[in-house]
Amino acid sequence: MFKYFLLKILFFIPLISLSQDLITNTFNRDTKSLNGTWHYIVDPYETGYYNYRYKPYDQLKENNNSAFYNNYHTDNKMALVEYDFDKSPTLTVPGDWNSQAEKLFYYEGTIWYKRSFDYTTTSKSNRQFIYFGAINYKAEVYLNGIKLGTHEGGFTPFNFEITSIVKPTDNYLVIKVDNKRFKEAIPTINTDWWNYGGITRDVKIIEEPATFIQDYFIQLKKDSPKIISGSIQLNNSTKKEKITLSIPELKINQELITNENGIAVFEIVSKKINYWSPNSPKLYDVYIKTEYQTLKDEIGFRTIETNGPDILLNGKSIFLRGICIHEENAMRGARAYNDADALVALTWAKELGCNYVRLAHYPHNEYMVKLADKMGIMVWEEIPVYWTVDFTNKNSLDNAKNQLTEAITRDKNRASIIIWSMANETPPSTPRNVFLKELILHTKSMDSSRLISAALEKHYKDGFNIVDDEIGNYLDIVAFNQYTGWYGGSLENAPDMKWDIKFNKPVVISEFGGGALQGLHGTIDERWTEEYQEYLYQQNLKMIEKIPNIRGTSPWILNDFRSPKRVLPVIQDGWNRKGLISNHGIKKKAFFTVKDFYNKIEKQYR
Ligand code: GCU
DSSP states (O other): OOOOOOOOOSOOOOOOOOBOOOOOOGGGSEEEEOOEEEEEEEOTTOTTTBOTTSOBGGGOSSSOOOSTTSOOOOOOTTOOOOOOGGGSOEEEESSOSTTTOGGGTTOOSEEEEEEEEOOOOSOTTOEEEEEESOOBSEEEEEETTEEEEEEEOSSSOEEEEOTTTOOSSOEEEEEEEEOOOOTTSSSOSOOSSOOOOBOOSOEEEEEEOSSEEEEEEEEEETTEEEEEEEEEEEESOOSOOEEEEEEGGGTEEEEEEOOTTSEEEEEEEOSOOOOOBTTBOOOEEEEEEOSSOEEEEEEOOOOEEEETTEEEETTEEEOEEOOEEOSEETTTTEEOOSHHHHHHHHHHHHHHTOSEEEEOSSOOOHHHHHHHHHHTOEEEEEOOOBSSOOTTOHHHHHHHHHHHHHHHHHHTTOTTEEEEEEEESOOOOHHHHHHHHHHHHHHHHHOSSSEEEEEEEOEEETTEEEEOOGGGGGOSSEEEEOOTTTSSSOTTTGGGOEEEEOOSSOEEEEEOOOOBOTTOOOOTTSTBSHHHHHHHHHHHHHHHTTSTTEEEEOOSOSBOEEOTTOOOTTTTTTEEOOOSBOTTSOBOHHHHHHHHHHHHHHHHTO
């Protein structure tokens, strides 16, 4: 029997649930970045977390915690210590671990991260929070030997209060990250993208006054283009507080008073709004001022609605000239995570002639949606309820709802986001419909200002392509993926295919396309050549523009991307080759087919 040496315990405080409601707009707050070099320990057997009876150390009653979250230093030569962060290798944060070390390329499991830091507060009365842009997939977070909490979900932010724990020097932050896939997770086990693990987005400490502006929603009131409405939430307000909401360019300087819950709601009439749109992505400086702080944001105002088959942006019918994007810098073969990565992707989208992007298949980092606001690119944002999720599992539903909550909380003030999507290619069934309807209700309860969709599928019967998925009745936009000419169907006949779509709603082709190895040339009859992909796009676009109620498309996909399902030697080698651009940033012939099509469509919708 293994006898673990009882380590001298600095002190062990049982798990305290310190998780806080999400703090938004962290870019404009008083923060200290913890990005940089962190030590790590690969722990495939989770030795640092479970004792030999497979009990988590941080939930044991007796004071025994040889887990890896105590940075234990001792002069006792007899001490049994079988780890040492400071002598362990390092990873860069943010960033997935798979692309940073050859031995981690396909690693799925637990890795422990550790970072030491000093912290000087600007005022004794202030409070401190530690904020994570995202960690894939599950994180256990410890600071100075105290467990702050757990987070599940690989693509949305979370924070914990650390006011009573953080010290002026030698704080040690330890995080157990586990990216193992499992059936009940969101996404579930089977996906067509690589399951990058790690602290994949920014880490920062946020310093706030005792009573601070935690969150706010400032957008146009639904169906009221002259009314700016919303709410402001203070954290730890012990009395009614005065708030000033000002938008100088609109000559708005509104005094508000919070209610007993620290919330102030408002509706402000403004007749001179310069509405946000792709051609004019106007963002207003917005200031929220309390007795204790002033917080600035840049917010665009626009209306988005549907009317029969039309999608109306600021009352005008539009066509979504889109492209799908994974959160990956293909040239690095790694998770994208910063402004530079976002600029590469959205600049390519603009070159393609896009006014819209589908951020697949999960919420992307905040740089992407903030840049989309600035560049005038409309956004479809989705959570990874993808393929065969465990629709009968309440934990899976709660997890999906939580990921929606965190995504909507973070991004609800971004004018560029016009669609929240619930799912991708999920197999119709009663449990699946119940699950998705729950997500739709939850989304509407949080944000009734945006459109709701999901990437459905079509089926073929008696010469017709049919879209009759019941969940379409609950969506604002009927979107579906179709791969004519790649996963079956004749390209030659594509332009004459017949469609039967059972809804009088806007139709968006949320995915179509086919693979090509950039630089491989041949005839249009040779799969994997650029010529085949180009012909596939030519024929699909001729078909698409004839589909009833068509109001947009987002071909699959901007870039080649990593997928362990794509193993054809020489051609795929672990990459999904459906990109219009290769993983070396080289545009394939089909890129220009789409560009020409969007150029034509743009003129039709002027
Ligand atoms: C599906 C799926 C994508 C996948 C693509 C493909 O439609 O939504 O995630 O990568 O098809 O097969 O390449």
